[in-house]
Amino acid sequence: MWHDLEQRQPRVVHSILHAIAAGRVPHAWLFTGEPGSGLEAAALRLGAALNCPENPGVGCGVCRFCRGWLKREHYDLNWVTPSSKSRIITMxxxxxxxxxxxxxxxxxGKRLVVVDQAERMGNDACNAFLKTLEEPPSHAVMVLITASPQLLLDTIRSRCVRLRFIPPTAAGCAVPEGIAPMIASLASMGRGPELSFRFSALVGKALVQIREETEERLAPLLERGLETLGEGFRVADQKKVEQEHKDLVESEYRHSRGALIEQLFFWFRDVYLVGRSMDAGLLHYTADASRVQDAAARISPKMAMACMDELERLRGQWDRSVREDVSTELAALRMFVSPSARN
Ligand SMILES: [Zn+2]
Known part of the structure; x- marks a missing residue:
């Protein structure tokens, strides 16, 4: 039942099944990702896994209950979407x-509430939902789905365990050319401390390249902005234009930096898929399939999974403005050197 989704979103599937097996299912999840990345499928499978009598905790996919869940038709499922008229989820x-x-x-089993396009809850709806989200009845699990988590209230986000889905294809990852081959070169980077050192060097180099590319690409905008000031402009106006440009560069840079993490996700997902002998047609780094094979010989599926977890953590640290170089080095050590990451 999980196989298809696992090929696309191994980390997500692992997190869900692991939480159920450990008896620690969060009462509120936040599934974030682009449409088409398997968000709905994951929510329905979660419902089936929590309710299937044949294969409890995993789901069999064929019993009466599972079929109902997978078709989105089950008494214990409440699928909330924005009302057709206002496009808002109302109070x-x-x-x-x-x-x-x-x-x-x-x-x-459990009752499952799925709030689809959760960012479309109005503020009053959010506030009404908060208490239930924090302390739902023990038989209930909530899943919020959104492509735009930044539009959710902090109070909602902080009450949920977030699972990020990698995009359906890497096409949307706007990183400069040259980064992908750089990532593919990870395959020949040894193991243990050596791999760790080279990995952080690679990420550092990629970040410099992304920064330079972003500045270069946006430089004409600054020139144009300054030109519009005309003759005899005030210094304050010039400063304002420059500051706005700086902010733009920073936000574009952060966007591309996130895309770099996505690319790395794809690489470790490839290693994972090869390690588990899954369908090679799904590989992202197809041009480097043999190198991914090499890497899979040294990086076990378990370790690839741990690496994806570390990347997620690294992204969070970057978002919180922890120093890039320090956080990257520590992440790399945890990925390739610390005992917990080893198989
Ligand atoms: Zn079943």
């Missing part, structure tokens, strides 16, 4: 959900 809808979630599940 009435949320009140209905809060009432619904209080009712016991039909079997011994």
């Amino acid at each position: 009435d809808q949320i009140h209905e959900v809060i009432h619904w979630v209080g009712i016991s599940p039909s079997g011994g």
